[in-house]
Amino acid sequence: MPRLSRRSLLAACLAAPALVRAQEAWRPTRPVTLVVPFTPGGSTDFLARLLGQSITDALGVGVVVENRPGAGGGIASGAVAKAAPDGQTLLIAHIGTLAVNPWIYARLPYDPVQSFAPVSLLAAVHNVLAIHPSVAARSVPDLIALAKAAPGSLNYGTGGVGSAAHIATAAFEVAAGIRLQHVPYRGTGPAVSDLLAGRIQMALTGAPILLPQVRAGSLLALGVSGTRRLAALPDVPTIAEAALPGFDASQWYGLVAPAGTSAPVIDTLNAICRTTLSTPAMAARLEQEGADAMPSTPDGFAAHIASELARWGAVARAANLKAE
Template sequence: MASRTEPFQTLRQLAGAASLALLGLVAAAPAMAQPAYPQQAVKWIVPFPAGGGTDVVARLLAQSMADAVGQPIVIDNKPGAGTMIGGDAIAKARPDGYTVGTVDVSTVALAPSLYSKVPYRSDSDFSYIGGTTRFPFVLVVRPNLPVNTLGELLALARQKPGELKYASPGAGGPNHLGMELLQRKVNIKLIHVPYRGDAPALQDLMGGQIDMYLVNTAASLPYIRSGKLRPIALSMARRSSALPDVPTFAEAGVPGFEAYAWQGLAAPASTPPQVVSRLNAELNKALASPAIAARLSEMGVEPLPTSPAEFARLVAEQSAQWSTVIREAGVRLEN
């Protein structure tokens, strides 16, 4: 015989289930009510002055992404302190997705090892969104230096230890550290001559005051194409479409040597993951745009599309690599 309490138990079970369902709806309501991102303009911090290569790339990408998300993306240039002023502004912004910014190899991979005081931690103060661009480096020599290949240049450097001079656009940058790495790798001794940017270094190189320069292709392409500078080798894993006839260091006899500048997009730590994912998706779409790809190619710059995890891994790997070079070379900079 069925128990008299069974109907009441069934009613209680149904009531309990209905209460749980109602609680679930109430809990889900705030999430369902969240407005789609973005609802206002997004600020993109660029740690370099307006008009330079980094600024041009940021504006190209920002315009394409703004068209896709339906809100303006406004460039805010904050140069200075080896890109640390801009990096600090990104790290200390509210993590709501409305402040992002360009970080580069100097901002997050070199500065922590070069300076005693860095106002942020590259391993914990950023939400990395994705890579943007890679600036290949090419080793160029003055037109009257009697070498045509990397082998000939290294032979000359060994014949004249401590006599040949190389330029950099500033101490502690990837150009300088790349040449420090090269000297250790092939056992040569060169003299470092730091300049304030690419332009004066290139002028002195063409004028014969210095002998060589590991320089980004964006700055050097016009002079290479006009015959004013002689390219020797590209410090990348593969050849550049901008300089298809120039061998890599590996092809020229120095395997395992790579040095280049790279950049990416970051937000403050604790930016919502769904915002990071949306921005990464739109960033990679922009980088895949034929118009942007063509413009980057004209500049001698390569797109660097990644996932957020891949870009974070690049930052960590490059930090480890260059910290070793900085320590062994004894390079330290004052804030």
């Protein structure tokens, strides 16, 4: 994958007056830690490393990307919730940690609303429905028919209970009226490895980790979970147009800080996110990976979290999702 130019990102960041003013108000005193709640290789990790480079370019400090998988993102989220609210420890949060986990775990070490200060939405990552070539299906209707003929016979892998892939596939099951067998892993990378080996049959997960395998012909892409086809997979229909009108189960990601983080810190980080995500270079890079930039204000992100909590709570109840 081509790398973004550090020089172009820095120039874009420094060109924004809001960012310049925010930098005058706060600058980190040591490397910033970006905590990722899953193993390396998935969409969350991909976005963390892009954002980390932008923070380094804009503020002149190192960024450490720390992968802390477990409990559907609960371990990492709980740790950041307890961190000092000084901007030095941040979380790449996503649909699972902020909108799904509260509905499927009886107890969490954090509250999705009270424990964090929203900084900005980052991106929507479209899920791709991919199967191992040995599966006797070549379209979404084929797969649905196969699942209806033998309920529970198809195994799907995810990055864990409560992960974005878990909730997206549960929504797919509800919409299609089928029953699949969930196989949770400690990250998306291990799940895709087993899919490539044929130990599981399918996955509905973020495009970035699946696209190289689909392009190589190692996996077959049947559908995309968003409202439009991906530029990276123009011949692959959306699940909505292929079989389930109205279906939309894309992932989203955002940056949060511990609750109590000061306004200057939040403003600085928000300006970096919004400026970087608005550059043509970043938009092109995200599109190449099957994602859309979604910069927002902190208040806009807070409203999005509230809306998604209500939306996915209904899905969790309909699918009877509970942590195993």
